[in-house]
Amino acid sequence: MSVSRKDFPEGFEFGVATAAYQIEGTRNGIVGPSHWDSYAATLGNVVNGENGDVACDHYHRYGEDLDLVRDGNFDTYRFSTAWTRVMPDGRTVNADGLAFYDRLVDAVLERGLKPSLTLYHWELPEVFADAGGWSNRDTALAFGDYARAVMDRLGDRVGAVATINEPWCIAWLSHFLGLHAPGMRNIRTATRAMHHINLAHAEGMQAIRASGSKADAGIVLNFAWPKPESDADAKAARRFDGIHNRWFLEAITKGQYPADTLDGLGPYMPDGWQDDMAAISAPIDWLGVNYYTRTTLRDLPGAVWPAFEDVPGPLPKTDMGWEIYPDGLGDMLTRIARDYTGDTPIIVTENGMAGDDHLDGQTCDDPVRVQYFDDHLQSVLRSIKQGTPVRGYYAWSLLDNYEWSFGYDKRFGIVYVDYATQARYPKASYHALKDAIG
Numbered sequence: 001m002s003v004s005r006k007d008f009p010e011g012f013e014f015g016v017a018t019a020a021y022q023i024e025g026t027r028n029g030i031v032g033p034s035h036w037d038s039y040a041a042t043l044g045n046v047v048n049g050e051n052g053d054v055a056c057d058h059y060h061r062y063g064e065d066l067d068l069v070r071d072g073n074f075d076t077y078r079f080s081t082a083w084t085r086v087m088p089d090g091r092t093v094n095a096d097g098l099a100f101y102d103r104l105v106d107a108v109l110e111r112g113l114k115p116s117l118t119l120y121h122w123e124l125p126e127v128f129a130d131a132g133g134w135s136n137r138d139t140a141l142a143f144g145d146y147a148r149a150v151m152d153r154l155g156d157r158v159g160a161v162a163t164i165n166e167p168w169c170i171a172w173l174s175h176f177l178g179l180h181a182p183g184m185r186n187i188r189t190a191t192r193a194m195h196h197i198n199l200a201h202a203e204g205m206q207a208i209r210a211s212g213s214k215a216d217a218g219i220v221l222n223f224a225w226p227k228p229e230s231d232a233d234a235k236a237a238r239r240f241d242g243i244h245n246r247w248f249l250e251a252i253t254k255g256q257y258p259a260d261t262l263d264g265l266g267p268y269m270p271d272g273w274q275d276d277m278a279a280i281s282a283p284i285d286w287l288g289v290n291y292y293t294r295t296t297l298r299d300l301p302g303a304v305w306p307a308f309e310d311v312p313g314p315l316p317k318t319d320m321g322w323e324i325y326p327d328g329l330g331d332m333l334t335r336i337a338r339d340y341t342g343d344t345p346i347i348v349t350e351n352g353m354a355g356d357d358h359l360d361g362q363t364c365d366d367p368v369r370v371q372y373f374d375d376h377l378q379s380v381l382r383s384i385k386q387g388t389p390v391r392g393y394y395a396w397s398l399l400d401n402y403e404w405s406f407g408y409d410k411r412f413g414i415v416y417v418d419y420a421t422q423a424r425y426p427k428a429s430y431h432a433l434k435d436a437i438g
């Protein structure tokens with residue numbers, strides 16, 4: 001790789017990221033049902049009808065997995081706790097579940113790594129799904145209780161904590177586009193989820209602060225660089241940007257929603273939403289930025305709001321069909337700091353790609369991924385040189401894992417997982433990152 005640790009500011013954190021449902025295995029230990037289980041059990045939703053029952057069996061293999069993180073010269077391990085493991089019925093603490101995360105955090109620390117905790121990475125307990133899920137305000141309030149239970153147990157040892165991972169996916173992708181659990185397509189439900197997920201962030205922040213934890217607290221948002229297909233599509237790209245990027249960023253940093261997005265969503269907002277905005281914009285200590293690709297937008301004149309569709313762009317694509325556009329990461333970081341977050345530290349909490357990876361004996365050569373990381377790290381460096389306070393970069397993901405609606409079909413890991421044996425094989429990208437940051 002052309003970059004190395006010495007190119008980055010002193011103290012810059014290199015890490016790898018994972019999420020509970022994607023790796024732990026819900027059959028391990030005591031875990032309650034989540035909306036991902038029933039979504040996956042519905043014919044046609046997930047490739048091969050696969051679910052997180054076994055996943056990477058990380059629940060039993062976390063020691064071996066954390067050895068890989070340490071031996072890869074990383075500084076930070078980003079992981080999530082599952083609400084369904086901590087509270088299988090959504091409300092009652094399961095001692096066995098918290099004990100697992102206790103062991104996990106200690107194992108992270110024993111290896112000299114910094115634990116970075118995410119409280120919600122998508123496995124909503126089914127009891128809330130039954131009551132309307134994120135379209136119901138009560139779900140956000142219950143999330144605060146869950147956050148408090150986790151922080152009371154782990155808050156003395158985690159270095160950083162994020163309330164929510166990728167609110168756009170939780171709200172829009174899942175309730176308007178219907179592509180993630182619960183697989184709905186309804187603008188009223190989606191709009192309520194768009195607000196209640198921000199309220200859950202507010203409740204989570206209050207719980208973290210009230211727990212007395214010294215962990216740096218924030219939220220992880222996912223961004224896509226909006227690209228109009230032609231000059232005539234500029235307004236469509238702006239509408240996409242409002243829903244995908246500015247809705248959450250503006251709420252959290254300025255306590256307001258973008259006016260152009262409210263033009264479409266306003267009629268469906270829950271009563272009294274304005275009263276929540278002060279809590280939603282309470283100060284955060286850091287912002288997590290997930291970035292993978294850009295999105296090309298085509299205007300749909302005469303269609304109902306938001307009247308756009310995304311269309312394939314011309315650049316080379318990953319196995320997900322996502323265009324590889326490294327400049328979008330640096331440009332987005334620069335824009336976020338300039339227009340929204342100022343001096344607040346930013347961490348790139350996810351960046352990576354799915355590849356058509358194959359084992360050859362014990363090795364897996366993934367040169368496209370090596371180039372992807374190199375180009376995106378160069379883009380981060382360019383933004384840092386422009387003055388953006390980027391403090392870390394985490395690769396997604398440590399392991400091949402359950403890629404939601406794509407099941408186990410897409411491989412994002414820097415470590416190959418043979419699901420038949422659960423053996424782990426570091427890919428060439430793991431070795432390349434290890435050498436670059438050693």
Ligand code: IFM
Pocket residue numbers: 019022166290350396403412
């Ligand atoms: O696997 C997901 C992760 O759970 C959230 N961010 C994007 C990744 C790749 O799709």
